[in-house]
Amino acid sequence: MRMVDIIEKKRDGHELSKAEIDFFVEGYTNDDIPDYQMSSLLMAIYFNGMNEEESSRLTEALLESGETIDLSSIEGKKVDKHSTGGVGDKTTLVLGPLVAACGAKFAKLSGRGLGHTGGTLDKLESIEGFNISLSTESFLDQVNDIGIAIAGQTASLAPADKALYALRDVTGTVPSIPLIASSIMSKKLASGADVIVLDVKIGEGAFMKTLDDARELSRLMVRIGKDFGKKVTCFITDMSQPLGFAVGNKLEVIEAMQTLQGNGPDDLQRLCTEIGAYLLQGAELAEDIETARKMIQESQETLKASDVFKEMVERQGGKMPDLNEFIKTEGIIAVKSEAEGNVQKVNALDIGLSAMRLGAGRTKKDDAIDYDVGLVLNKKVGDKVEHDDVLAYVYNNKEDITEELKTILGAFTITKEHVERPPLIVDIIEE
Numbered sequence: 001m002r003m004v005d006i007i008e009k010k011r012d013g014h015e016l017s018k019a020e021i022d023f024f025v026e027g028y029t030n031d032d033i034p035d036y037q038m039s040s041l042l043m044a045i046y047f048n049g050m051n052e053e054e055s056s057r058l059t060e061a062l063l064e065s066g067e068t069i070d071l072s073s074i075e076g077k078k079v080d081k082h083s084t085g086g087v088g089d090k091t092t093l094v095l096g097p098l099v100a101a102c103g104a105k106f107a108k109l110s111g112r113g114l115g116h117t118g119g120t121l122d123k124l125e126s127i128e129g130f131n132i133s134l135s136t137e138s139f140l141d142q143v144n145d146i147g148i149a150i151a152g153q154t155a156s157l158a159p160a161d162k163a164l165y166a167l168r169d170v171t172g173t174v175p176s177i178p179l180i181a182s183s184i185m186s187k188k189l190a191s192g193a194d195v196i197v198l199d200v201k202i203g204e205g206a207f208m209k210t211l212d213d214a215r216e217l218s219r220l221m222v223r224i225g226k227d228f229g230k231k232v233t234c235f236i237t238d239m240s241q242p243l244g245f246a247v248g249n250k251l252e253v254i255e256a257m258q259t260l261q262g263n264g265p266d267d268l269q270r271l272c273t274e275i276g277a278y279l280l281q282g283a284e285l286a287e288d289i290e291t292a293r294k295m296i297q298e299s300q301e302t303l304k305a306s307d308v309f310k311e312m313v314e315r316q317g318g319k320m321p322d323l324n325e326f327i328k329t330e331g332i333i334a335v336k337s338e339a340e341g342n343v344q345k346v347n348a349l350d351i352g353l354s355a356m357r358l359g360a361g362r363t364k365k366d367d368a369i370d371y372d373v374g375l376v377l378n379k380k381v382g383d384k385v386e387h388d389d390v391l392a393y394v395y396n397n398k399e400d401i402t403e404e405l406k407t408i409l410g411a412f413t414i415t416k417e418h419v420e421r422p423p424l425i426v427d428i429i430e431e
């Protein structure tokens with residue numbers, strides 16, 4: 001088989017066979033196929049797409065390029081959740097303990113933040129001593145004992161996806177629906193859960209900008225899941241503004257703890273309840289969604305869920321902080337409105353980029369993070385604003401952030417018109 005024939009076949013819009021897909025995935029992972037040929041094929045896929053069968057074959061090839069995690073030693077149904085990435089998205093920190101407190105097994109491999117989006121591992125590492133590098137044995141033991149473990153993804157999980165993703169990142173071929181679907185699904189399938197909910201974000205702060213694209217991606221991931229015998233449900237949710245109020249590592253841990261105790265922002269609470277209810281029903285721990293919602297509410301009221309979070313922190317070597325003394329910054333600056341009216345927009349991308357530049361995120365893989373900095377929004381879309389009202393509090397450790405404060409102010413659009421709050425859960429796609 002020759003790579004050039006595969007490139008030409010896809011360039012001319014034809015379907016690739018399993019043998020051809022296996023050939024280029026294996027060849028690229030083993031360094032037998034050079035970047036220039038792989039880039040050319042990726043661009044042909046970008047323009048001509050892949051049908052469902054090809055996407056499933058690609059998922060399988062990526063999955064088989066590395067190890068899979070065997071969760072069979074964990075008793076009960078294993079549940080997993082994955083978000084396509086957003087700003088202020090601390091859902092995993094809340095959802096995991098909530099469903100674990102209700103009897104599900106939450107065995108989660110998470111990633112770090114890159115660019116304007118945050119990552120669960122960075123948020124957890126803002127807690128002193130928290131260890132995300134668990135051996136497979138302690139990961140499995142911990143999930144068996146307390147229902148939850150959140151650890152870093154090892155390099156042996158879908159290594160072909162890692163290599164291809166890095167190439168896509170620099171060749172303009174990330175936003176291809178079959179490539180995104182097979183990339184996400186290969187990692188989810190390798191992680192071994194029985195029930196999977198995918199949170200597909202749409203809006204300015206997300207990969208998918210339109211509802212049509214988000215639906216197409218979701219349908220494809222549900223279909224790939226089915227091909228591999230897994231129940232996958234996709235939630236399509238709003239990322240036109242940040243989720244919750246807090247953006248920044250320690251600030252998000254605090255908001256997650258507040259939500260676990262039932263005192264979180266409405267949007268975050270709702271998203272965690274709804275995804276959590278799907279996971280509990282999928283894991284056959286609740287007969288219907290309404291019962292599952294009640295179980296979740298009870299786990300918050302009894303503080304069982306926040307106790308699970310604390311137990312996880314201790315098991316993974318962390319020291320649960322006193323949340324009143326957790327943040328250490330030089331200053332908190334209030335960004336105030338220069339207009340009055342209603343908030344029409346809080347640009348998630350601008351807020352995410354500002355938080356990153358304040359030090360909460362990385363521009364390069366090895367950048368150090370300042371866990372204490374970030375923003376807490378005081379107004380969200382649909383809120384009424386008077387002149388001089390605080391729009392956001394900025395937690396800062398840098399010297400001069402005058403320009404940054406202007407960007408943050410500019411992220412808010414205030415109008416005299418009435419503004420409806422955007423729907424949070426736009427659609428749910430399941431088999």
Ligand code: URA
Pocket residue numbers: 084165174179180181183184
């Ligand atoms: N997240 C992934 O893991 N892969 C993609 O291709 C896009 C988002």
